[in-house]
Amino acid sequence: MIKRLWFRIMSMIWHRLSAWNTGGEGIHSPRLFYLVRHILYDTNRLYAWEDIERRREAMLRAPKLVHIEDYGTGINREELVSHIAKKSVMRASDAQRLSRVLNYMSGTEYVPERRRPLRIVELGTSLGLTTAYLASVNSANEVVTFEGSAEVGMMAELNWQKLGLQRIRLIRGNIDETLPKYIAQLSKQGETIDFVLMDANHTGEATLRYWDMLRPLLNDDSMVVLDDIRYSRDMYMAWKQIGQDDRVTSTLDLGQMGVVLVYPPLIKRHYRLRM
Secondary structure: OHHHHHHHHHHHHHHHHHOEOOOOOOOOOHHHHHHHHHHHOOOOOOOOHHHHHHHHHHHHHOOOEEEEOOOOOOOOEEEEHHHHHHHOOOOHHHHHHHHHHHHHHHOOOOOOOOOOOOEEEEEOOOOOHHHHHHHOOOOOOEEEEEEOOHHHHHHHHHHHHHHOOOOEEEEEOOHHHHHHHHHHHHHHHOOOEEEEEEOOOOOHHHHHHHHHHHHHHEEEEEEEEEEOOOOOHHHHHHHHHHHOOOOOOEEEEOOOEEEEEOOOOOOOEEEEEOO
16 A cells, blocks of 8 residues: 555656646647647636536535445445545546547547547446536437446436436446446447546556457547556556557556547657646
8 A cells, every 4th residue: 555655656746747738739640739739738617517516515525325346356345425525536627628528529620520429438437427527528429337336326326317417328237247248239239439438446457458358449539548547556557558559549648647549640659748
């Protein structure tokens, strides 16, 4: 635990010292420059965010105790919803950044010839607040989210109900069992995935395993986001290994999150950005 915490602190310090803060200058791809300058560094708020943040405040005050089936550690436990909201839910600034990205991807500016909704996959639902950010961008998009804990999933569904979000499919159970079934179904149908958020089992081994499962279903415009890439040394090494995959053309290291792009016209390069 101490080694992991020490790695996280030192790794974030090094990132802050070595990362760019140029607003996209030095990035030669027009698409990637636009993504960085006008989307990732944007500070405008979207209308749906206030309602989601009110749900976050409600979760931070919730005294309810829920049972958690933790398939990553194998240790089940009871935990307060307020504690989950404080410790295990993506911070608002990062979730809002992803919302902007999906808003951009949903438009024809990202892929001019696209005429279909996005298929979005989230590994690790938690209380469903980040899911709400992913789903609120465009009601036509399909969001499929995976959660191991049944009671936590119920809290997420309650939040979506209160937010009026309907086009979300929650798949409960051990992701190591449910994800392969979902991927097999999509493969059989010849479908692909446009956006993936990996925020479940924060180990390097699990991260690489999920990447290997999802990789064949990525299309040439897909984006994969890994949360907590500096959670531990082995998580960070998994992030670096994914960046070397032949299918990956560029990566964006945002400190807390890592963005993986498989857009073929990009020159393979790894960017560190200070957010």
